[in-house]
Amino acid sequence: MKAVPAQKPEVVEINGDTPTLRLFSLLEAIAAKDQLFSLPSLVEETALPKPTLHRMLQQLESAGLVQRQDDGRHYSTGLRLRRLAENLLLNNTYHGAQHLVLRHLVDELGESCNITAMAGSEVIYLDRVETAAPLRFYLHPGSRVPAHCSASGKMFLSQMSPAQRRRLLSHAPLTAYTGKTLTDPALLEDELKQVKSQGYALDNEEFLPGLLCAAVLVPSSAGRSNLCVAVQAPIMRLTPDKVLAMLPILQRAAQALSHIELQAPPDTAQG
Numbered sequence: 001m002k003a004v005p006a007q008k009p010e011v012v013e014i015n016g017d018t019p020t021l022r023l024f025s026l027l028e029a030i031a032a033k034d035q036l037f038s039l040p041s042l043v044e045e046t047a048l049p050k051p052t053l054h055r056m057l058q059q060l061e062s063a064g065l066v067q068r069q070d071d072g073r074h075y076s077t078g079l080r081l082r083r084l085a086e087n088l089l090l091n092n093t094y095h096g097a098q099h100l101v102l103r104h105l106v107d108e109l110g111e112s113c114n115i116t117a118m119a120g121s122e123v124i125y126l127d128r129v130e131t132a133a134p135l136r137f138y139l140h141p142g143s144r145v146p147a148h149c150s151a152s153g154k155m156f157l158s159q160m161s162p163a164q165r166r167r168l169l170s171h172a173p174l175t176a177y178t179g180k181t182l183t184d185p186a187l188l189e190d191e192l193k194q195v196k197s198q199g200y201a202l203d204n205e206e207f208l209p210g211l212l213c214a215a216v217l218v219p220s221s222a223g224r225s226n227l228c229v230a231v232q233a234p235i236m237r238l239t240p241d242k243v244l245a246m247l248p249i250l251q252r253a254a255q256a257l258s259h260i261e262l263q264a265p266p267d268t269a270q271g
Contacts, residue, residue, distance in 0.1 A: 014046050026056055027065060031081065035167065036074040082120065095127065097260045102129045102229070105253040109246055111233040112137070115257065116152040116215070117226050119144070121172035123153045126227075137211050137232065145207055148174050148188055149181045151215035152228035154201035158192045159217075159224050165192070181206045200247060202240060203232075210234055214243040216250050219258040227261070229254050 014029065016022035029046070030037065039057065043050050057075065060066040064080035098115060105113045106129045114128040122144045130138065139145075147153030148169065157165050166185075174183040182188045195201045203213040215230035231238070231250060 014048060023056055023059060026053075027060060027081070030060075030066060030075075031077060031085075033077075035164070036069060036076050038074050085119075098257055099127055099129070101253055101256045101260070102127055105129075105229070105231070105249065106131060108249050109231050111231050111238060113229065113231045113253075114139070115218075116150075116228045116230060118147065118153070118156040121147055121168050123147055123150050123156070123228075131233070133233075133237070137208060137234070146172065146175065146177070148172075149177055149203060149206040151201045151203040151213040151232075152230050154192060154195050154203070155215050155217050155228050156226070158196040158201070162189060165189070177207050178205055178209050180204060200243075200250075202243065204240065205235065210236075212238045212240070212243070214238075214246065214250065216247070216254050218254045218261070221262060227257065229257060 014022055014025045016025050026042075026046070029042075039050065039054060042048075042053050042057075046053065057066065061068060061075075061078070064078045066075050066081070067078040068075055102113050102115060110131060110133070112128065112131045115126045116123050117126055118124075123146070125139055125141050125143045125145075127141050128139060145153065147157055157168075160168070169185070174185065174188065175181070176183050182191060200214060200216050203211070203215075205211060207213075211232060212235050213230055213232035215228045217225040218227035218229060219225060220227070229250060231243075231246060
């Protein structure tokens with residue numbers, strides 16, 4: 001049996017007319033990574049000379065845009081870059097249009113709704129519209145919740161490979177916030193497989209007692225999505241069975257948000 005030669009990775013082009021633009025191009029390539037990287041791996045991916053890449057990494061590291069790991073060989077995105085990404089998500093130019101979709105969703109469902117994104121091992125609330133109902137849980141934009149026990153977090157985790165999930169969650173213990181929080185990695189993995197199959201996720205009192213949440217992903221042209229739209233309410237008003245009836249409306253809102261991301265008007269035929 002003939003051995004099949006290993007395929008070389010596709011070369012990532014680092015372009016730019018000035019050193020600053022080439023540095024930015026490298027930063028774009030780094031930001032697209034979902035795992036740690038090393039200088040040798042970047043040399044192989046970009047075909048740039050090792051001394052050149054080493055100098056560029058030093059510049060990015062000194063600016064707080066990448067950070068070196070304890071082993072001295074591997075790098076990851078830096079805190080400054082992650083903060084920049086979060087601020088862009090919180091203050092993007094389409095916020096007004098997204099907010100209108102969210103407000104309309106609350107009018108349809110009668111419960112509080114929010115748009116979320118993954119930030120590290122947490123979920124960050126980008127926008128939220130509260131219901132007029134007197135009994136509600138208030139979580140403002142910028143609030144952070146754990147990924148493993150939130151509906152949006154489960155949706156984001158379900159897109160990853162098991163190895164990626166293990167790597168991410170190894171830095172964030174599966175803390176029990178209620179008696180229903182899944183803290184066994186095997187049980188969480190089983191649930192995430194189900195979430196991926198069914199296309200929606202629930203948080204049934206797993207983060208806050210008395211609160212039920214449901215989330216779906218906002219479709220992305222890039223494949224993997226970093227946006228969710230979710231509904232949440234006290235369990236006396238929202239049950240898993242009621243969520244199933246709400247899913248078409250929630251998914252329609254997700255499609256509308258996806259169109260906004262693509263800078264195209266929503267398909268009014270869906271409404």
